[in-house]
Amino acid sequence: MSRPPRQPLFLARQTYRWRRATxxxxxxxxxxxxxxxxxxxxxxxxxxxYSAYMFMVWLAxxxxxxxxxxxxxxxxxxTEDEDGx
Numbered sequence: 001m002s003r004p005p006r007q008p009l010f011l012a013r014q015t016y017r018w019r020r021a022t023x024x025x026x027x028x029x030x031x032x033x034x035x036x037x038x039x040x041x042x043x044x045x046x047x048x049x050y051s052a053y054m055f056m057v058w059l060a061x062x063x064x065x066x067x068x069x070x071x072x073x074x075x076x077x078x079t080e081d082e083d084g085x
Contacts, residue, residue: 021071028068032061 035057039050 018072021068025065025068025072028061028064032057035061 036054039045039053045053
């Protein structure tokens with residue numbers, strides 16, 4: 001009596017990382033809204049401090065989106081030539 005082959009217990013590492021990057025990309029707009037609303041909830045502070053905070057949050061969101069878009073792009077197949085043939 002031979003046993004049938006067992007299914008792997010965990011997902012492949014590449015699939016797991018892609019799914020976590022997808023989850024992070026879905027949460028990024030929510031994080032952005034919360035970070036933009038934080039100064040309004042806290043109150044106080046001057047216009048210069050508020051402007052600097054908004055610029056830094058905006059820059060951080062752009063960098064995070066660029067990183068996530070790189071992680072979500074389909075992996076290149078090294079066996080294919082540059083012309084796709």
